[in-house]
Amino acid sequence: MKVHYYPGCTLKDKTKALDLSTREAMALLGIELVEPEGWTCCGAEYPLTEEKIGTLAAPIRVLRQVRDEGGDVVVTTCSFCYAVLKRANGAVRNDPLKRKRFNAYLRDDIKIDRWTKAKTTGFDEYKGEVEVLHLLEFLRDRVGFPVLKSKLGRDLSGLAVAPYYGCRLLRPKEELAMDEPDNPKIFEDFLTAIGCQAVDYPFKQECCGSYLSVSLPDAATEASYRVLRSAKMAGAAAVAVTCPLCFYNMDKRQDKIKEAYLDFPGIPVVFFTQVMAWALGVDKALLGLGEHAVPAEAVFQDIPAAEVRP
Amino acid sequence: MRVKLKSGQAAKKFIERVEELSGENVYACYQCGRCSAGCPVASEMDLLPNQIIRLVQLGLQDEVVGSKTLFLCASCFTCQSRCPKGIDMARVMEAVRHLLDPKGKDAFGPAEVSPELAQELPQQVLVSIFRKFAK
Numbered sequence: 001m002k003v004h005y006y007p008g009c010t011l012k013d014k015t016k017a018l019d020l021s022t023r024e025a026m027a028l029l030g031i032e033l034v035e036p037e038g039w040t041c042c043g044a045e046y047p048l049t050e051e052k053i054g055t056l057a058a059p060i061r062v063l064r065q066v067r068d069e070g071g072d073v074v075v076t077t078c079s080f081c082y083a084v085l086k087r088a089n090g091a092v093r094n095d096p097l098k099r100k101r102f103n104a105y106l107r108d109d110i111k112i113d114r115w116t117k118a119k120t121t122g123f124d125e126y127k128g129e130v131e132v133l134h135l136l137e138f139l140r141d142r143v144g145f146p147v148l149k150s151k152l153g154r155d156l157s158g159l160a161v162a163p164y165y166g167c168r169l170l171r172p173k174e175e176l177a178m179d180e181p182d183n184p185k186i187f188e189d190f191l192t193a194i195g196c197q198a199v200d201y202p203f204k205q206e207c208c209g210s211y212l213s214v215s216l217p218d219a220a221t222e223a224s225y226r227v228l229r230s231a232k233m234a235g236a237a238a239v240a241v242t243c244p245l246c247f248y249n250m251d252k253r254q255d256k257i258k259e260a261y262l263d264f265p266g267i268p269v270v271f272f273t274q275v276m277a278w279a280l281g282v283d284k285a286l287l288g289l290g291e292h293a294v295p296a297e298a299v300f301q302d303i304p305a306a307e308v309r310p
Numbered sequence: 311m312r313v314k315l316k317s318g319q320a321a322k323k324f325i326e327r328v329e330e331l332s333g334e335n336v337y338a339c340y341q342c343g344r345c346s347a348g349c350p351v352a353s354e355m356d357l358l359p360n361q362i363i364r365l366v367q368l369g370l371q372d373e374v375v376g377s378k379t380l381f382l383c384a385s386c387f388t389c390q391s392r393c394p395k396g397i398d399m400a401r402v403m404e405a406v407r408h409l410l411d412p413k414g415k416d417a418f419g420p421a422e423v424s425p426e427l428a429q430e431l432p433q434q435v436l437v438s439i440f441r442k443f444a445k
Contacts (some may be wrong), residue, residue, distance in 0.1 A: 009433040044437035048385070048404035049331040055441065080434050167386030172398065181391040207350040207386035211439040214431065215418040216354065216382065223350045244432045252430065 003138070004071035004130075005033035006062060008081040009041045015244040017288025018271045022077050022135065024286050025277040029143065029151060036065040036074070037114065042084045053098070059088035060102050061109070064126040073142070077135045077273060079168035079243035086132040087175050093128030102126075134169065135273070136186050136242070137178055145193035152195055153281025159299065161275060162199040162236035163187030164227060166246045167207045181205065190272065191240065194279040201234035203227040208249045217256065224249045225257045228267055238268045238299045240275055247271065252293045268296040275299075311361070313370055321369025324409070328366050331405035338395040339363045345389030345399045355379040359389055359399050366402065371409075380407050381417045381443055407442070418443035 005026075011019035026033055039062050043055045063085065066074045076082045091098045103125045111120045133141070139148055170181040179186045184205060188198035206227055209220025228250055231239045241247050250257075251269040258264055274287045278300050289296055329336055339360070346358035357365070357377040365374045374380075380403055389399040407417075418439060428436065 009437070014430075014432040041433075041437060043441070044434045045385070045441040048398075048401045049408050050333050051331060052408065078434070080438065167384070167388070171387035171391045173391060181387075207384055207388065209350070210384035210386060211435050211442065212351065212382070212384050214423065214427075214435055214439050215443060216351075219351045219354045219382065222353070226350075245435050245438075248432050248435065 001030065001143075002032045002034060003142075004036055004066045004069070004074040006036065006039060006042070006066075006074050006076045006081060006085065008076065008078040010244040011078060015247060015271075015291065017291045018077055018244060018247075018273060020286060020288045021271060021273040021277040021282070024282040025273055025280055028153075028277075028280040028282065029148070031143070033075075034069070034071070036062060036069060036071070038065065042081045042088075044080050044084065046084050046087045056088050056091065056098070056102060057106060059085050060092060060126060061106060063089055063092075063128075063130045063132070064106070064123060066130045067126065068123075071130060073131045073133055073138070075133050075135055075138045077242060077271075079134075079166055080245065082132065082134045083168040083176065089128050089130065089132050090175050092126060099125075099127065134178060134242070136169075136190055139190060139193075140186055145189055148190075148276075149193045149195070152279050154195075154279050154302075156195040156275070156279050157197070159275075160197045160199050160235055160237050161191050161270075162201055162231035162234060162239045163191055163204055163272075164208075164231070164239050164241050164246060164250075165205045166241065166243050167205075167210060169242060170205055187240070187272070191275070194276050196275065196279070199231065199234045199236040201230045201236070203230035208246045210245060210249075213245075213249050213253060217253075218260070220249050221253065221256050221260050224253065225261050225264060228254070228257065228269075229261075229264055232265065232267045236267065238270050238275075238296065240270055240272045242272055254294050266294060268292070268294050268299050270296050270299055313365070313368065313373065315368060316370070321371065324371040325366060325369050327409060328402060328405045331408055332398070332401040334397050334401050334405075336363055336366050336397070336402065338397055339367065340395065342394060344392045344394065348388040348392050350386060350388065351382045351384060354382050359383075359403075362406070363397070363399065363402060366406070374406055375410055379403075380410075385442065404442075410445075412445060414445075416444040420444070 209223035213220035
C-alpha cells in the first residue's frame with residue numbers, strides 16, 4: 001500500500017525519532033510513505049477568527065499538492081499538523097466562501113517542473129478531495145488493528161504504557177471527529193493491539209501546557225506535572241505521546257518538573273511510533289532513543305518473542 | 311467582582327466585533343462555569359474564561375483587553391468540548407486578541423526568546439506562539 005505522508009517541520013529536525021520510527025514501523029507493515037513534493041510548514045495554528053485567515057494558504061497548498069500527485073489520503077503523526085490540515089480541509093469542503101477565496105488566491109501559484117525548471121501556472125480548484133488522517137486513525141480505519149496485531153514481532157505484554165492524547169488530537173470534535181473528546185479509546189485500542197497494557201488515568205486528554213512552556217514556563221510545568229504524576233500513579237512504565245511539543249514539555253523539560261515538584265519520581269516519555277516499531281520487531285538502534293532527555297532504554301527491553309515473525 | 315456598566319456605541323461596537331470575528335454568539339453563555347472548571351491554566355488567570363465572556367456580554371472592553379488571561383489561553387479547546395451551549399471560548403479569546411491595539415507591543419515576540427532557548431525548542435512551538443501572541 002502506498003500513502004502520502006506529511007511529516008511537518010519538527011520531525012525533520014528536533015524530533016527525528018518520531019519520523020524515523022514511523023518509517024521503520026510502516027516499512028514492516030508493507031506501507032510505502034510518499035512525501036508530497038515541496039511541502040511547507042502547515043502553520044501550526046488553525047486561525048480561530050473569521051478575519052486573518054491568510055495562514056490557511058499553506059495547509060491548503062500541501063493538500064492540493066497531495067491531490068495533484070494522485071493521493072486521496074494524507075497521513076500525519078504530529079498532532080498540530082493533524083489539527084491544522086484536517087480543519088483547513090474541512091473549511092474548504094464545507095465553507096463555499098473560504099473555498100472560493102483560497103482558490104482564487106492560490107490559482108496563480110507558479111508550478112516549477114522538477115527537472116526542466118520550466119515555470120507554468122494555473123491549478124485546478126481544490127475542493128477538499130483529500131482525506132486527512134492521523135496515523136492512529138489510519139491504522140484503525142484503513143489498516144485495521146487486527147492486521148497490525150498479526151504482524152507483531154515482539155511480546156510487550158509486560159509493558160504498561162499510558163496513552164497521552166493532549167489537546168490537538170480530539171478537539172474540536174465537530175471538525176476532527178477522531179474520537180470522543182472526553183472518553184477517547186483509539187489510543188488504548190492501539191496500545192492493546194500492539195500487545196501492551198494500556199493504562200487508564202484521568203489526565204490523558206488534559207493539556208500539557210502547549211506553547212506556554214515558552215511564554216510562561218511555570219504554567220506548563222504544572223500542567224505537565226499533573227499529567228505525568230497521574231500516569232505514574234496509575235502504574236505506567238512510560239507515557240506515549242503523538243506530538244513533538246508534548247514530548248518537549250514532558251521529556252525535555254522533565255528536569256524542570258522535578259525541580260519544582262520534589263515528590264515527582266520521573267517517568268520516561270516515548271512516541272507511540274517508537275513503541276509500535278519496537279513491537280513490530282525494529283532494532284533498538286533505529287528508534288532514535290538518543291533524543292530522549294529522560295532515559296527510555298528500560299522501556300524497550302528485549303523479551304524473546306513468543307512467536308517470531310516469518 | 312464589581313464592575314461599572316457603560317452604555318453607548320463603543321460598548322455595542324465591541325460586542326459586535328467580537329461576535330463577528332469569533333463567529334460565536336456570546337449571549338448564549340449562561341455562566342455555568344464549566345469552561346473555567348476544566349481550564350488547565352485557570353490557576354494563573356486574573357479573569358477566568360467565564361468572567362471574560364460575561365464582561366464581553368456587558369461590553370466592558372477595557373477590562374477584557376487588559377486581562378492577562380488572553381495570553382494564558384493555550385487553545386487546548388477543553389472549554390469548547392465541554393460548553394453546554396456550544397460556544398468556542400478559544401475563538402472568543404482569539405477575537406479579543408485581534409482587537410488589541412495593532413500598533414501596541416507584542417505580548418510575546420521573537421525578542422523574548424534567547425538564541426540558546428531557540429536552539430532547543432521544537433520549531434512548531436515557535437511558529438504557534440508567535441501566531442498566537444505576536445502581531
